[in-house]
Amino acid sequence: MSLKPKSKENLERLCMQFRQDLIKLLHGIQTGHPGGSLSSVEIMTTLYFEKLNVDPNNPKDENRDRFVLGKGHAAPMLYMILAEKGYFPQDELTSLRQLDSRLQGHPCALKTCGVELSTGPLGLGLPAGLGMALGAKLDGRDYRTYVLMGDGELQEGIVWEAAMSASKFKADNLTVIVDNNGVQLDGTVDEIMPMGDIAAKWRAFGWNVISIDGHLVEEISAAIDLAKTVKGQPSVIIAKTVKGKGVSFMEGKSAWHGKPISQNEYVSAMNELGVNV
Ligand SMILES: Cc1ncc(C[n+]2csc(CCOP(=O)(O)OP(=O)(O)O)c2C)c(N)n1
Ligand SMILES: [Mg+2]
Numbered sequence: 001m002s003l004k005p006k007s008k009e010n011l012e013r014l015c016m017q018f019r020q021d022l023i024k025l026l027h028g029i030q031t032g033h034p035g036g037s038l039s040s041v042e043i044m045t046t047l048y049f050e051k052l053n054v055d056p057n058n059p060k061d062e063n064r065d066r067f068v069l070g071k072g073h074a075a076p077m078l079y080m081i082l083a084e085k086g087y088f089p090q091d092e093l094t095s096l097r098q099l100d101s102r103l104q105g106h107p108c109a110l111k112t113c114g115v116e117l118s119t120g121p122l123g124l125g126l127p128a129g130l131g132m133a134l135g136a137k138l139d140g141r142d143y144r145t146y147v148l149m150g151d152g153e154l155q156e157g158i159v160w161e162a163a164m165s166a167s168k169f170k171a172d173n174l175t176v177i178v179d180n181n182g183v184q185l186d187g188t189v190d191e192i193m194p195m196g197d198i199a200a201k202w203r204a205f206g207w208n209v210i211s212i213d214g215h216l217v218e219e220i221s222a223a224i225d226l227a228k229t230v231k232g233q234p235s236v237i238i239a240k241t242v243k244g245k246g247v248s249f250m251e252g253k254s255a256w257h258g259k260p261i262s263q264n265e266y267v268s269a270m271n272e273l274g275v276n277v
Contacts, residue, residue, distance in 0.1 A: 001225065002221075002222065003050070003217065003218045003221040003222070007050060010049070011042070011045055011049060011050060011217040012217060014045050014049060014084070015041045015042055015045050016273065016274070018041050018045060018077065018080050018081070018084075019038060019246045019273050020270065020273045020274075020275050021080055022034065022038065022041075022076055022077065023247065023261065023266065023269045023270060023273065024266075024270070025076060025080070025093055025094065025096065026260075026261055027260075027263075027265075027266040027269075028094060029094065029096055029098075030260040030261075031097050031105070031258075031260060032096065032097060032105070032258065033074060033076065033257060033258040034076075034244065034250060034256055034258070035181075035183070035243040035244045035253070035254070035256040035257045035258070036150060036179070036181070036243060036257065037076050037077035038077075038243070038244050038245045038246055038247065038250065039179050039181040039214070039241040039242060039243045039244065039245050040077055040148060040179050040214075040241070041077060041245065041246070042214060042216070042217050042220055043148060043177055043179060043220055043239055043241075044077055044078065044148065045081065045217070046217045046224070047067060047220075047224070048067070048081045049081075049085075050217075051065075051221070051224050052064075052065045052067060052146070053065045053143065054067070054085075054114075056082075056085050056086040056113075057086075059087065059113050062139075062141065063142070063143050064143060065143050065144050065145070065146065066129065066133075066143060066144070066145040066146065067116055067145075067148070068116055068117045068119065068125045068126075068128060068129040068132070068145065068146065069107055069115075069117075069125065069148055070125025070126060070147050070148055070150070070153055071119075071122065071148060071149055071150035071153055071179060072106040072118075072119030072120040072121075072125075073105075073120070073257075073258065074148075074179075075096075075103070075104070075106050075107050076096060078107060078115070079107075079112075080093065082112070082113070082114040082115070087113045088102070088112070088113055105120075106118070106120030107119055107120075116132075117129075122150065122156050123153060123156025123158045123159050124158065125147045125148075125149060125153075126147050126149065126158075126166075126176060127158055127162040127165075129145045129146075129147035129162075130145075130162050130165060130169075130171055130174060132145045133145040133166070133171045133234075134169055134171060136173055137171075137173065142173070143173070144173050144174070144175065144228065145173060145175070146175050146176075146224075147174070147176045147177070148177050148179060149176060149177070149178050150178075150179050150181075150184065151178055151180045151181060151182065151184070151189050151195065151198070152183075152184025152185065152192070152193075154178065154195055154198060155189075155192075155193045155195065160205065163202065163205040163206075163207065164205050164206070166206075166207070166234040167206025167207060167233055167234060168206075170232050170233060170234075171234045172230055172231050172232055172233055172234060174234040175224065175227045175228075175234070175236070175237065176207075176234070176235070176237070177214075177236070177237045177239055178198065178237070178238045178239060179214060179239060180198070180214065180238050180240050181241040181242055181243035181252075182243070182252070183243040183252060183253070183254050183257070184254065184257070185254060185258075186254055186257070188254070198238060199211055199238055202236045202238070206233055206234075207233060207234050207235065207236045208230045208233050208235040208236070209236055209238060210223045210226055210227060210235060210238070211237075211238045211240070212237060212238070212239055212240070213239070213240055214240055215241060215242070215245060220237075220239065223237045223239075224237070243256070243257075244256045246272070246273060247269045247272055247273070248272060249265070249269075
């Protein structure tokens with residue numbers, strides 16, 4: 001079913017709000033990861049506000065859909081979404097990355113309500129997510145598991161071990177979304193470790209592959225729906241994105257993977273996002 005105009009409008013409004021709030025938050029705390037948070041805004045927003053069957057009032061419901069943030073450094077984006085959904089108070093966001101805060105620099109499932117899996121070491125999201133998906137089958141439950149991964153993260157060997165297992169075990173209740181922004185921590189993916197044709201790689205590992213523009217909420221929504229209809233194999237949505245999307249001086253730059261935002265940069269970013277500061 002295609003996204004209703006009202007839903008599309010609502011998602012796009014939320015995405016703009018999250019971009020503004022993210023820049024304000026990361027400038028305020030002078031730390032954190034803007035680039036990979038900004039590239040995944042539409043993906044995470046569409047999942048949480050349109051697709052995932054989750055309830056902040058019943059966060060451990062055994063039938064809830066599972067979302068795993070493989071690229072754990074995009075934690076600020078996840079936290080903003082969880083706060084907006086009501087998992088914890090909005091005013092706690094400014095404690096991000098502070099000592100003893102519940103909101104650690106990378107998601108911690110033991111401390112933070114709504115975080116499904118502790119991540120940070122790249123690559124472990126998919127094997128754990130596969131376990132959740134296979135667990136659903138063993139328990140006869142119909143929840144789905146979603147794993148969001150970075151394209152640099154795909155270089156981890158464990159990803160491909162999990163990928164071949166997922167296809168062997170026909171994990172058709174598992175959807176991976178690759179935030180395919182072409183950039184990793186200190187360079188482009190092509191410079192650091194070229195991955196070639198990643199769609200062909202996933203296909204060769206037995207996955208159903210769907211390629212989309214990862215900044216268009218209607219394409220993300222349609223791809224998630226399509227993946228649900230595929231039987232007998234897991235699906236991967238390869239979402240073409242721009243690292244740092246929405247703030248021109250951050251776009252496509254590995255330097256903005258993780259660094260403090262200066263006062264001048266803050267003013268310029270906020271102006272670009274339509275806020276006078
Ligand atoms: C196993 C492991 N190796 C290295 C790192 C350090 N690291 C953190 S983020 C990152 C780059 C990730 O790039 P990508 O997956 O493309 O993320 P995105 O571009 O979406 O931010 C690296 C190398 C890590 N967290 N885990
Ligand atoms: Mg990347």
